[in-house]
Amino acid sequence: MNPTPLNSPAKAPARSGLLRFLRSASIFLRGFIEHPAMVASVVPSSQATIDAMLAKVDWSRCRLFVEYGPGVGTFTTRILDLLPPEGRLIAIDTNPRFIEFLKRTIDDPRFEAVLGSAADVESIVREAGHARADYVISGLPFTALPEDVARGIVDATYRVLRDGGAFMTYQFLPTARDLTEARFDRTDRGLAMWNIPPCLLAWGWKDEAAALREAAE
């Protein structure tokens, strides 16, 4: 039997996948050591958490997806796997180390990594040439943010979403879920047990009735 050459295309994805994983784990850990309160976890989210959160997305209707606090891209790469060819993903993070890593490792014309705060989502979306977002997912450590900043981010998110769109959060503590329930018209709850530590999930839906009326017209 012929041995597979070292540079064969069959081997490259596995090797580059492992390399990306090792590099991303070390960058994530450095990000945590430098800004423990803002990163808030030493381990990225689990695959089970990612799958559970994204299961409620209607990908056929998704033109703009926004991600807050992507870190090293644990959700980002999966969102890009599922996003339609005409869809766009904007990831916003305050940590330049994470943004530089995402720009260097994700080569996809549908993707834009923005160094900035989720509080500025409306201007970021507008400057990228979009009127509204279909979905916003947040990995932000809401409990570590000043209360007015946290509330401001949830308010700006409500405004930037289209009717029928959703704000999705995953957090160890209930802060993000409580803020979502206070602002959004309907909220679904979930729990990801296979995460370190287990994680509370929430999907806040914006005015689904208006979206249905619009679709019927």
Ligand SMILES: C[S@@+](CC[C@H](N)C(=O)[O-])C[C@H]1O[C@@H](n2cnc3c(N)ncnc32)[C@H](O)[C@@H]1O
């Ligand atoms: C717990 S980490 C989430 C990492 C990743 N999404 C995951 O699931 O593994 C929190 C992230 O939020 C970012 N962050 C904190 N405050 C922010 C803000 N106001 N706007 C955007 N990103 C922020 C941090 O830099 C960090 O990347």
